[in-house]
Amino acid sequence: MSEFFMGKRKHIALIAHDRRKVDLLEWVRYNLGTLSNHTLYATGTTGKILQERLGLDVHLFKSGPLGGDQQIGSKIAEGEIDCLIFFWDPLEPQAHDVDVKALLRIATLYNIPVAMNRSTADFIISSILMASEYKRIMVDYEKQLQEVIKRAIESSE
Numbered sequence: 001m002s003e004f005f006m007g008k009r010k011h012i013a014l015i016a017h018d019r020r021k022v023d024l025l026e027w028v029r030y031n032l033g034t035l036s037n038h039t040l041y042a043t044g045t046t047g048k049i050l051q052e053r054l055g056l057d058v059h060l061f062k063s064g065p066l067g068g069d070q071q072i073g074s075k076i077a078e079g080e081i082d083c084l085i086f087f088w089d090p091l092e093p094q095a096h097d098v099d100v101k102a103l104l105r106i107a108t109l110y111n112i113p114v115a116m117n118r119s120t121a122d123f124i125i126s127s128i129l130m131a132s133e134y135k136r137i138m139v140d141y142e143k144q145l146q147e148v149i150k151r152a153i154e155s156s157e
Helices: 018-030 044-054 068-077 097-109 118-125 141-156
Strands: 002-006 011-016 039-042 058-060 083-087 134-138
Touching: 011 018, 011 044, 011 068, 018 044, 018 083, 018 118, 039 044, 044 058, 068 097, 083 097, 083 118
Parallel strands: 011 039, 011 083, 039 058
Antiparallel strands: 002 134
């Protein structure tokens, strides 16, 4: 196991599929007081809506289908994103579904909190841990991979 410390100020990624953007906008508006204490990131279209409608300071990535989901995944892997709020549309297939799956895989791999609906987002944002330092414990997958490589080398000798 390895540990990663999150500071009191979290780095939160916000993503919403087209038919869920209004839902995310309403959720962000409702939680403006809390969210203003954190650093916000978003995919392009979602972030622009949040900037224009709420005047939020949001770091923008590309739109999801243009690589924004993958950019956020990269930031998770680099330890620069602590939490993912992703209001996805379960009724509409997306052209970039594989990117979404990859993003969720990375979020799971790096053990960050993920909300895919308002109820879960409410639980995460209202948690006492959001305003506290937090020690995130992660499975040491790198160590596991090294063991696989070692066994493969030994078996080939």
